[in-house]
Amino acid sequence: MARYQRWLQAGVFYLLVALSGSLLPGTYYVTLLNLIGLHIIIVLGLNLLMGYAGQISLGHAAFFGLGAYTSGILTATYKVDPLLALLAGLLLSTLVAVIVGIPALKLKGYYLAMATLGFGIIVAIAFQQMDWLTGGPSGFMGIPPFRFLGWRFQTPAAKFFLVWALVGLILFLSLNIVDSRIGRALRAIHDSETAALAMGVDAQRLKLLIFVVSALYASLAGSLLAHTVNFIAPSSFGFMFSIKLVTMVVVGGMASIWGSLLGAAVLTVLPELLAVFHDLEVVIFGLILMVVMIFLPRGLVRGLLDLWELRRRKKQGR
Amino acid sequence: MTSSTLLALEAVGISFGGLQAVKKVSFQVQEGQIKALIGPNGAGKTTLFNLITGMLRPDHGEIRFQEQAIQGLPPFRIADRGISRTFQIVQLFGHMTVVENVMVGRHLRTRAGLLAAALRLPWSRREEAAIRSQSLAWLDFVGLQDRADDYAANLPLGHQRLLEIARALATEPKLLLLDEPAAGLDMTETERLKELIFAIRARGISVLLVEHDMSLTMEVADEIVVLDHGELLAEGPPRDIQRHPAVIAAYLGRDWEKE
Numbered sequence: 001m002a003r004y005q006r007w008l009q010a011g012v013f014y015l016l017v018a019l020s021g022s023l024l025p026g027t028y029y030v031t032l033l034n035l036i037g038l039h040i041i042i043v044l045g046l047n048l049l050m051g052y053a054g055q056i057s058l059g060h061a062a063f064f065g066l067g068a069y070t071s072g073i074l075t076a077t078y079k080v081d082p083l084l085a086l087l088a089g090l091l092l093s094t095l096v097a098v099i100v101g102i103p104a105l106k107l108k109g110y111y112l113a114m115a116t117l118g119f120g121i122i123v124a125i126a127f128q129q130m131d132w133l134t135g136g137p138s139g140f141m142g143i144p145p146f147r148f149l150g151w152r153f154q155t156p157a158a159k160f161f162l163v164w165a166l167v168g169l170i171l172f173l174s175l176n177i178v179d180s181r182i183g184r185a186l187r188a189i190h191d192s193e194t195a196a197l198a199m200g201v202d203a204q205r206l207k208l209l210i211f212v213v214s215a216l217y218a219s220l221a222g223s224l225l226a227h228t229v230n231f232i233a234p235s236s237f238g239f240m241f242s243i244k245l246v247t248m249v250v251v252g253g254m255a256s257i258w259g260s261l262l263g264a265a266v267l268t269v270l271p272e273l274l275a276v277f278h279d280l281e282v283v284i285f286g287l288i289l290m291v292v293m294i295f296l297p298r299g300l301v302r303g304l305l306d307l308w309e310l311r312r313r314k315k316q317g318r
Numbered sequence: 319m320t321s322s323t324l325l326a327l328e329a330v331g332i333s334f335g336g337l338q339a340v341k342k343v344s345f346q347v348q349e350g351q352i353k354a355l356i357g358p359n360g361a362g363k364t365t366l367f368n369l370i371t372g373m374l375r376p377d378h379g380e381i382r383f384q385e386q387a388i389q390g391l392p393p394f395r396i397a398d399r400g401i402s403r404t405f406q407i408v409q410l411f412g413h414m415t416v417v418e419n420v421m422v423g424r425h426l427r428t429r430a431g432l433l434a435a436a437l438r439l440p441w442s443r444r445e446e447a448a449i450r451s452q453s454l455a456w457l458d459f460v461g462l463q464d465r466a467d468d469y470a471a472n473l474p475l476g477h478q479r480l481l482e483i484a485r486a487l488a489t490e491p492k493l494l495l496l497d498e499p500a501a502g503l504d505m506t507e508t509e510r511l512k513e514l515i516f517a518i519r520a521r522g523i524s525v526l527l528v529e530h531d532m533s534l535t536m537e538v539a540d541e542i543v544v545l546d547h548g549e550l551l552a553e554g555p556p557r558d559i560q561r562h563p564a565v566i567a568a569y570l571g572r573d574w575e576k577e
Contacts, residue, residue, distance in 0.1 A: 055417055100521075169572055173436040175440045176435055176436050176437070177432065177435055177436050180430060180435030180436075180442070181421075181424075181425060181428055181430045181435060181442075181445070181446065181449065182430070182432050182435045183435070184414070184418060184421055184425070185422060185425050187411065187413065187414055187418075188411045188414070188422045188425075190413070191410075191411035191412055191413055191414065192409045192410070192411060194373070194405075194409055194412070195405065195409035195411065196371075196411075196422065197392070197393040197394050197397075198371055198393055198397060198402065198403050198405075198486075199394075199397060199402070199422050199423050199425060199426070199485065199486075200397035200398050200407075200425055200426030200489055201394055201422065201425050202392075202394045203394070209432060213432065232498065240508045255413075264532065274470075
């Protein structure tokens with residue numbers, strides 16, 4: 001029952017996305033929708049890591065960047081096929097995630113946060129300093145559009161299709177993972193690692209596994225970013241973006257797949273809407289976050305559901 | 319009962335800082351046996367549980383399970399060999415439902431990995447259905463079938479203790495360690511716990527329990543091991559233990575009279 005409801009929700013959600021993609025005028029909105037899609041992919045992975053397995057990462061922008069630069073450099077400088085470049089990005093991110101994850105995931109709480117934060121900063125500096133490869137602070141240009149089986153995803157509409165098809169795939173995989181033996185073991189680790197171990201869950205291995213999965217999601221999103229905006233710069237992959245990703249997870253709702261969609265969408269659109277306030281933009285952004293966290297601490301989706309439930313009960317009470 | 323040794327501790331010891339928490343403790347648990355560990359608070363009972371289940375690594379001595387050394391193995395490997403446990407301070411997965419808690423217990427005996435799960439392969443869906451029905455059966459066994467879809471954190475303590483037992487049984491252990499299963503239970507619940515322990519043994523599972531409720535311990539245990547200050551003070555059937563002068567002096571003399 002619950003399962004069919006889930007697929008129904010997914011269907012309705014997709015209809016809305018497709019409608020807004022085709023009805024909204026101009027490339028601006030399509031580009032914004034694509035950006036939302038990319039953020040959703042990363043946030044879904046980060047939520048598996050944070051919301052389900054209970055492990056924080058303040059360095060996920062680095063994997064986003066690794067995917068973007070691998071795709072960008074391989075396709076623009078070395079004329080590699082975009083699909084191969086994307087796969088190379090995934091491979092590189094897996095390697096880096098394993099090397100970073102094995103020692104870092106032995107740490108807990110603040111210490112894990114610090115370790116991943118340090119990792120993120122190191123990678124961001126590398127993007128800036130290796131200018132012979134990455135173009136340095138001024139960015140990397142001339143990335144060709146994505147090609148696949150003779151298709152070229154060049155127009156905004158084609159890119160929209162590509163990005164949201166992959167969002168769909170990632171959403172499908174994530175919903176399945178959450179609702180499985182592995183997802184259950186992750187939630188068990190979150191609630192009591194001691195008990196999970198005593199029940200035979202290899203907590204260390206599973207934490208690493210989901211860390212790698214979340215890195216793969218971010219890397220995929222990075223590769224797509226390179227091919228949708230055709231220009232990348234190190235500032236997009238720094239510490240601030242890692243923080244923003246964590247904020248998207250928390251605002252949407254920890255351990256909530258639908259929350260991830262909403263969190264990513266809201267926090268991608270909000271700065272655009274607030275642009276009219278110019279210098280005050282950041283202040284108002286911060287204020288909104290504070291209000292959400294104070295009044296809806298379980299995130300937007302659960303928080304709004306709770307409010308709705310409360311209102312319904314009040315009505316029934318009368 | 320013709321019995322063979324399931325678990326054997328030999329001169330096991332561990333110290334924390336300067337404190338020798340367990341000193342050269344040796345005893346055995348036979349197949350099909352219900353054995354109790356008793357002793358005053360701080361005697362090292364829970365530490366011993368943590369040593370057996372791999373949460374701690376002994377400084378010296380050997381722990382053998384089915385004739386193989388297990389000391390120093392990580393907890394999930396020891397669980398795989400067939401030792402499961404409950405906790406003195408309940409360690410449930412509070413944000414998960416009652417049946418999901420038991421389903422985690424099936425983790426060891428099932429194999430759907432990340433890929434099979436992510437792609438919802440047909441065999442992994444069948445496995446998932448089997449996990450659920452087996453878990454419901456274990457809930458039935460401990461009498462919690464009506465609470466299957468409640469959150470574990472919302473159960474009263476007595477039910478939480480039963481749920482921990484169901485979760486541990488779902489791992490198909492050969493030896494079940496119960497850490498103060500009767501703590502916080504009322505008399506009816508304790509009586510049901512006693513029946514449950516016998517039912518567990520009837521399924522061929524050996525039980526090692528730590529318990530402060532002396533009447534329960536004396537009734538269910540085939541043999542009792544008495545610990546005091548980390549040392550083995552006495553070992554034997556309940557009636558011998560009740561009369562053991564050193565045990566009365568160290569332990570029973572104080573607590574037993576209060577009962």
